Amino acid sequence: xxxxxxxxxxxxxxxxxxxxxxxxxxxxxxxxxxxxxxxxxxxxxxxxxxxxxxxxxxxxxxxxxxxxxxxxxxxxxxxxxxxxxxxxxxxxxxxxxxxxxxxxxxxxxxxxxxxxxxxxxxxxxxxxxxxxxxxxxxxxxxxxxxxxxxxxxxxxxxxxxxxxxxxxxxxxxxxxxxxxxxxxxxxxxxxxxxxxxxxxxxxxxxxxxxxxxxxxxxxxxxxxxxxxxxxxxxxxxxxxxxxxxxxxxxxxxxxxxxxxxxxxxxxxxxxxxxxxxxxxxxxxxxxxxxxxxxxxxxxxxxxxxxxxxxxxxxxxxxxxxxxxxxxxxxxxxxxxxxxxxxxxxxxxxxxxxxxxxxxxxxxxxxxxxxxxxxxxxxxxxxxxxxxxxxxxxxxxx
Amino acid sequence: xxxxxxxxxxxxxxxxxxxxxxxxxxxxxxxxxxxxxxxxxxxxxxxxxxxxxxxxxxxxxxxxxxxxxxxxxxxxxxxxxxxxxxxxxxxxxxxxxxxxxxxxxxxxxxxxxxxxxxxxxxxxxxxxxxxxxxxxxxxxxxxxxxxxxxxxxxxxxxxxxxxxxxxxxxxxxxxxxxxxxxxxxxxxxxxxxxxxxxxxxxxxxxxxxxxxxxxxxxxxxxxxxxxxxxxxxxxxxxxxxxxxxxxxxxxxxxxxxxxxxxxxxxxxxxxxxxxxxxxxxxxxxxxxxxxxxxxxxxxxxxxxxxxxxxxxxxxxxxxxxxxxxxxxxxxxxxxxxxxxxxxxxxxxxxxxxxxxxxxxxxxxxxxxxxxxxxxxxxxxxxxxxxxxxxxxxxxxxxxxxxxxxxxxxxxxxxx
Numbered sequence: 001x002x003x004x005x006x007x008x009x010x011x012x013x014x015x016x017x018x019x020x021x022x023x024x025x026x027x028x029x030x031x032x033x034x035x036x037x038x039x040x041x042x043x044x045x046x047x048x049x050x051x052x053x054x055x056x057x058x059x060x061x062x063x064x065x066x067x068x069x070x071x072x073x074x075x076x077x078x079x080x081x082x083x084x085x086x087x088x089x090x091x092x093x094x095x096x097x098x099x100x101x102x103x104x105x106x107x108x109x110x111x112x113x114x115x116x117x118x119x120x121x122x123x124x125x126x127x128x129x130x131x132x133x134x135x136x137x138x139x140x141x142x143x144x145x146x147x148x149x150x151x152x153x154x155x156x157x158x159x160x161x162x163x164x165x166x167x168x169x170x171x172x173x174x175x176x177x178x179x180x181x182x183x184x185x186x187x188x189x190x191x192x193x194x195x196x197x198x199x200x201x202x203x204x205x206x207x208x209x210x211x212x213x214x215x216x217x218x219x220x221x222x223x224x225x226x227x228x229x230x231x232x233x234x235x236x237x238x239x240x241x242x243x244x245x246x247x248x249x250x251x252x253x254x255x256x257x258x259x260x261x262x263x264x265x266x267x268x269x270x271x272x273x274x275x276x277x278x279x280x281x282x283x284x285x286x287x288x289x290x291x292x293x294x295x296x297x298x299x300x301x302x303x304x305x306x307x308x309x310x311x312x313x314x315x316x317x318x319x320x321x322x323x324x325x326x327x328x329x330x331x332x333x334x335x336x337x338x339x340x341x342x343x344x345x346x347x348x349x350x351x352x353x354x355x356x357x358x359x360x361x362x363x364x365x366x367x368x369x370x371x372x373x374x375x376x377x378x379x380x381x382x383x384x385x386x387x388x389x390x391x392x393x394x395x396x397x
Numbered sequence: 398x399x400x401x402x403x404x405x406x407x408x409x410x411x412x413x414x415x416x417x418x419x420x421x422x423x424x425x426x427x428x429x430x431x432x433x434x435x436x437x438x439x440x441x442x443x444x445x446x447x448x449x450x451x452x453x454x455x456x457x458x459x460x461x462x463x464x465x466x467x468x469x470x471x472x473x474x475x476x477x478x479x480x481x482x483x484x485x486x487x488x489x490x491x492x493x494x495x496x497x498x499x500x501x502x503x504x505x506x507x508x509x510x511x512x513x514x515x516x517x518x519x520x521x522x523x524x525x526x527x528x529x530x531x532x533x534x535x536x537x538x539x540x541x542x543x544x545x546x547x548x549x550x551x552x553x554x555x556x557x558x559x560x561x562x563x564x565x566x567x568x569x570x571x572x573x574x575x576x577x578x579x580x581x582x583x584x585x586x587x588x589x590x591x592x593x594x595x596x597x598x599x600x601x602x603x604x605x606x607x608x609x610x611x612x613x614x615x616x617x618x619x620x621x622x623x624x625x626x627x628x629x630x631x632x633x634x635x636x637x638x639x640x641x642x643x644x645x646x647x648x649x650x651x652x653x654x655x656x657x658x659x660x661x662x663x664x665x666x667x668x669x670x671x672x673x674x675x676x677x678x679x680x681x682x683x684x685x686x687x688x689x690x691x692x693x694x695x696x697x698x699x700x701x702x703x704x705x706x707x708x709x710x711x712x713x714x715x716x717x718x719x720x721x722x723x724x725x726x727x728x729x730x731x732x733x734x735x736x737x738x739x740x741x742x743x744x745x746x747x748x749x750x751x752x753x754x755x756x757x758x759x760x761x762x763x764x765x766x767x768x769x770x771x772x773x774x775x776x777x778x779x780x781x782x783x784x785x786x787x788x789x790x791x792x793x794x795x796x797x798x799x800x801x802x803x804x805x806x807x808x809x810x811x812x
Binding site: 043 | 723724761
């Protein structure tokens with residue numbers, strides 16, 4: 001991928017400060033490509049509408065671009081759009097799944113039988129389906145017993161905003177994962193002596209665009225509205241850049257997902273409830289890494305810099321990250337995990353959760369998608385080479 | 398002398414071969430080979446296009462065809478003895494294909510392409526019949542004739558046939574290679590390409606003097622598929638034509654409109670040899686005179702406006718040089734659709750967008766979005782005038798009125 005101007009300025013500065021910046025890995029096409037399924041992908045045009053939107057250039061490696069049209073040609077493939085699975089149904093022993101019940105837009109419920117059921121929803125919904133289907137024991141934070149909903153973690157994201165006087169960055173030129181990053185403060189890549197925390201994260205110039213309305217940087221102290229604000233917005237828009245830290249988040253006993261005792265969803269089922277706050281370890285980590293990022297930012301010689309480490313308490317009202325993990329954690333012990341190393345339910349062996357981020361036991365210092373994809377291949381391989389030959393638990397508890 | 402004698406011997410051999418083939422066919426219409434051949438021929442003749450509703454049962458009919466004269470519905474041709482054609486004799490079936498006469502002699506409307514199928518060999522017609530007898534019988538009655546009176550009177554077709562219909566099998570041209578003859582047979586008899594690609598007279602018959610030179614139907618312009626290098630397929634190699642027919646895309650083009658259905662249901666399932674034969678035949682249809690056009694000057698105000706609109710709306714996919722992306726975004730430079738005299742398809746695609754064909758060889762079926770909601774008629778006219786006269790292209794300018802009339806036609810049509 002070519003790099004936007006702001007990312008190159010960051011990389012130069014990071015080099016000067018002694019780091020090793022490199023292009024962020026991106027599942028975005030730098031040139032036209034035909035994949036092994038015959039699917040054709042186009043070249044990214046850096047339109048800046050990658051996250052939150054589909055790609056009109058067929059340049060984003062999403063399932064509908066890379067896989068689904070090829071899959072739909074198989075006579076034994078069918079898909080129910082605009083339908084939602086409500087629960088997985090078990091046989092009388094509770095040890096085997098027999099079908100799923102789903103609802104369509106007319107409100108009608110259908111039962112789809114299956115020998116093998118794969119939960120491939122977003123991580124929250126995987127957890128919710130396990131709870132509604134009563135597969136595995138729900139986690140109880142008072143006793144520490146139970147597993148479903150355990151190990152929930154968020155991502156610790158923070159930023160450094162900079163404004164230049166004379167550099168036109170045109171930050172709207174960007175892709176969903178374009179940018180230069182530094183990985184020198186991730187995991188054990190740096191010395192944690194006397195820092196008072198564990199974990200870390202990656203950092204860099206990873207701004208995915210500067211879409212109208214949502215992007216309106218102004219210098220600190222600018223009026224919040226009116227003609228002064230408008231003037232500052234117009235002057236600053238092309239000269240501002242956000243640098244970010246995507247940091248790890250450990251799982252804690254008091255952070256979990258469960259079914260709400262009060263509130264119901266539109267089907268009358270209990271809503272799923274998230275109980276979460278940042279802990280000191282994450283806030284210390286964020287403070288340290290955000291200031292390390294600020295050192296690089298200062299080397300970019302901006303006219304203004306605003307350092308914004310993550311502060312507690314957690315609030316749901318400000319978007320920080322989509323990267324929620326855990327709730328159906330993978331592990332070696334059925335008393336502390338929901339699935340085994342092949343993403344197979346300990347309790348109902350014909351249910352797999354092949355790679356949802358819900359199987360992560362912790363939120364590590366990288367975005368989850370690559371690991372999710374790898375686990376999907378890992379699980380598919382275990383199913384086709386082992387499970388289908390002899391259905392049953394692939395790991396003995 | 399030698400030549401004449403050898404020709405005579407070849408004809409005699411051919412007659413003998415035909416007699417043997419016919420006897421063998423009559424003897425064994427149930428054979429797997431005949432049924433399998435009939436299945437392939439039914440694909441090449443694209444029977445399903447009119448006789449299988451999308452999502453419906455195979456050959457149970459019900460596809461509505463909009464003709465300039467009114468609506469006709471493809472009938473049930475499954476072997477059901479009441480609703481389908483199971484009770485027909487072989488000769489009745491062959492008469493439908495060869496003479497446009499249904500059971501009991503009733504006259505078919507030429508939406509059934511019997512003016513093309515009349516060119517099919519009796520052996521091939523019988524093989525199709527043998528295959529059709531093997532599909533699931535469906536008891537749904539279909540009334541094909543939904544034309545307004547007096548067009549609905551089938552006897553009218555006696556007059557139409559007398560004026561327009563030339564019954565008779567296609568005679569191979571012994572001066573041409575077998576591949577060329579096979580190609581012509583596939584194009585003219587089975588594939589009935591002229592049904593869409595040859596302009597029609599006011600009576601709806603093929604205008605033979607403009608054979609395969611392009612025609613408007615169902616809100617699309619089925620392009621010129623002769624070898625004219627600007628307006629036809631002359632700029633494509635045999636391999637590019639084969640790729641287009643097999644996968645719906647080639648290095649330059651993405652199929653649109655009715656051709657996507659043809660590719661998905663018919664040509665993508667044909668053998669490479671047959672597709673190559675079609676390509677060789679079409680490439681041989683070289684016009685006596687190549688069409689010529691002078692490009693508008695880049696300084697023309699509409700070209701200047703068009704270039705700016707193109708840059709903002711089109712270049713992200715089709716590129717500044719009009720090269721597109723192979724198999725994904727159509728190449729506009731040199732495109733015969735872009736430069737065609739009749740801009741129906743061009744205007745329509747900009748106004749409504751389009752989707753390509755999804756095939757085994759190219760499953761993506763790339764789509765172009767609609768621009769009708771964000772460009773004015775004058776803007777569409779300017780940007781098309783620009784694309785028709787840039788990168789070596791040359792064609793007449795498009796007016797806002799042309800855009801408006803296509804828009805009105807699209808709004809009032811189900812196509």
